[in-house]
Amino acid sequence: MTATESRAPGASGADAETEAAARLLAALTSHRACRPVRELIGPTDLAAAYRVQEQITAGRVAGGAAIVGRKIGLTSKAVQDQMGVDQPDFGVLFDDMAYQDGAVVPIGRLLQPKAEAEVAFVLGADLADGPLDVHQVRAAIDYGVAAIEVCDSRIDGWDIAFADTVADNASSGVYVLGRDRLTLDEFSPVDVGMRMLINGDEVSTGEGAACLGDPLNAVAWLARAARDFGEPLRAGQVILSGALGPMRPLSAGDEVSVEISGLGSVRARFE
Secondary structure, eight states, X not given: OOTTTTSOTTOOHHHHXXXXXXXXXXXXXXXXXXXXXXXXXXXXXXXXXXXXXXXXXXXXHHTTOOEEEEEEEOOSXXXXXXXXXXXXXXXXXXXXXXXXXXXXXXXXXXXXXXXXXXXXXEESSOBOSSOOOHHHHHHHEEEEEEEEEEEOOSBGGGOOOHHHHHHTGGGOOEEEEOSOOBOTTTOOGGGOEEEEEETTEEEEEEEGGGTTTSHHHHHHHHHHHHHHTTOOBOTTOEEEEEESSOOEEOOTTOEEEEEETTTEEEEEEEO
């Protein structure tokens, strides 16, 4: 089935994208999961999926949300193979998604939450011009911090193809940042090890190299992709660089703690 064949009968590309954005925004505001949007825009139409994401972003900004950064998804080769793609994806971080270490996060704002552990970076300079390679990325990063990303899907049952997750803001939910802030002179992202525990039980482990070979590779990829899409990364933005290990589902009452060697820890409770 091609992307065109999978669209709703009679729907033009633009109409289908508008319908997909409306479906996802309705799921977000109603807290009720929806059908996949790939039936409208096709399962692998990357450009269409990002145009849907842009419509959702515009809707959120019009409603008062502020953009504070970006997230990178699908950084694992195994997950890329599962989705049938050969590249990561990205989404937008809004101010109302951010929590600090030790926070109690209202789980009712999420539909189908799954936690993963990451290295987050905060930029000290724009990444808009030049080669946007790892060397430039290193120079632009102010500091790194341990992070919990809670992925979420507005698509019922996580029944997603590549276009679904991209359109749905890369399956973003909320994120929690740790307290320790280290410069790249103080830690090496590629060399970190990660443990994630839920209610004291170890549920996920990983390492920096699991994220596109190095979390800095992921940020360099994002910098180029963001510029290509017309919205370069800016100083002060938070960048979630991608999972260091498998994500795990969350339930009400769960406490998640993450330890990233050489960087720090972060925890949150979901109630």
